[in-house]
Amino acid sequence: MTEETILPTRKAILARYRPIRTSIQTVLAAAVKHCRKPDLDRAAKHLDLTDREQLEDEETSAMLFDVALFEPNQRGRRAFDGFLDKRIDALDAASQDVARRLGTAFFSIFHVAGRHEIAGVWLEDMLTPKRRLWLLDESLEISASEGLVIAMRVFDADPFHAGFGIVVQPDAEAVAFCTSAAARGEPLPVRHSLAAALYGDDIARSAVSDAIESGLAQGMLDAMMTELLTQLPAQTPGKRPPRRS
Secondary structure (H helix, E strand, O other): OOHHHOOOOHHHHHHHHHHHHHHHHHHHHHHHOOOOHHHHHHHHHHOOOOOHHHHHOHHHHHHHHHHHHHOOOOOOOOHHHHHHHHOHHHOOHHHHHHHHHHOOOEEEEEEEEEEOOOOOEEEEEOOOOOOEEEEOOHHHHHHOOOOOEEEEEEEEOOOOEEEEEEEEOOOHHHHHHHHHHHHOOOOOOOOOOHHHHHHHHHHHHHHHHHHHHHHHHHHHHHHHHHHHHHHOOOOOOOOOOOOOO
């Protein structure tokens, strides 16, 4: 076995990945400042965000900025392209390289094919036949089981791919519609973009889940209060309870 065929160690790969992870956060934080109100309004509309309180949720805010930055507007222009043209020089050399790579990122639906032999997982793109990639994500490596279907935005970080930290699990119906359309070479059945559609579905499901949990909690409280009141001794109207000495 030659030196070229020797696989790098997990420690070496993670030592390369973690600074990239830091640069991703640095670049995105800088790029968000480049977003204009029309970009954010467009993203909010595509995600069906109608309540300002929804933006207090960290994950929802991340989805909003992701769509605002990386999905093209009516003229086919992305806010992130403007950032690369005008603001990239303010970054250090390492972050500039990551920023340019982020500009090539794409969003898709993936099937987790298994753990990578060094670190991370193998993903198979369900919308692009024969595209299999190595994703380095320490969180997914722990939590994602083989066979799981996820959707996310990824980019080539060489030699692995990396994500933005936003991962959603699309429902089976959405996956079936999208994979069927892709197999026939037809446009995906989404109103605006795949990312906006799947992010919006995830936000809506979370809102329903929160509402159900809130309703259950209120129902339990009401039931407890009713039970407590039925256990209190009945009082004659207008008559005070006896004082205790």
